[in-house]
Amino acid sequence: MQSVSGCHLQASLQQYQNTKQGRSLSVKREYHRQLNRLVPRASSTTNGTTPTTPSTSTRRDYSVSLFDALKFNGPAPELINGRLAMVGLIAGAWEEAHSGLTLAQQAEQLPLSELLLLALWVYASLVPILKGAKMEAFVGWFTPRAEITNGRAAMLGIAVLLLLEDKAGVPFF
Helix, strand or coil, X not given: CHHHHHHHHHHHHHHHHHXXXXXXXXXXXXXXXXHHHHCCCCCCCCCCCCCCCCCCCCCCCCCCCHHHHCCCCCCHHHHXXXXXXXXXXXXXXXXXXXXXXXXXXXXXXXXXXXXXHHHHHHHHXXXXXXXXXXXXXXXXXXXXXXXXXXHHHHHHHHHHHHXXXXXXXXXXX
């Protein structure tokens, strides 16, 4: 009886390993298929040599539509809101310390020129996203990951600052 169940267990183990190996190979094949689809390759000429510049047919267009960029899980909302929050938190704290107005009072009195400057900031952040520019590290610790993290912290900071000032009724700084 033990030998039958032992054989059955051994056969099940062998079948599991084969299935696992097959899944691993299919995942690797799918990964390479997608990678080959994304990486532009130079086409060969009629004499079999590769041209020095890629032809226009091999260049890939990585641009994003405005709708796709502004979707909830798109690249634009978090990046743009984070950038605006970083600027707003620093400028709001500076103005609070000098004028004695809360952040909400400052927002109510925001001049048109500053609103246009913010709109220009949004446009300047949106254009590279729509063109499909690759986000790369700038210098040292100026990385895309650091920008997203700092933007999230600034968004939370503004939310907490607005809440505290609303409850207290006085400026925080």
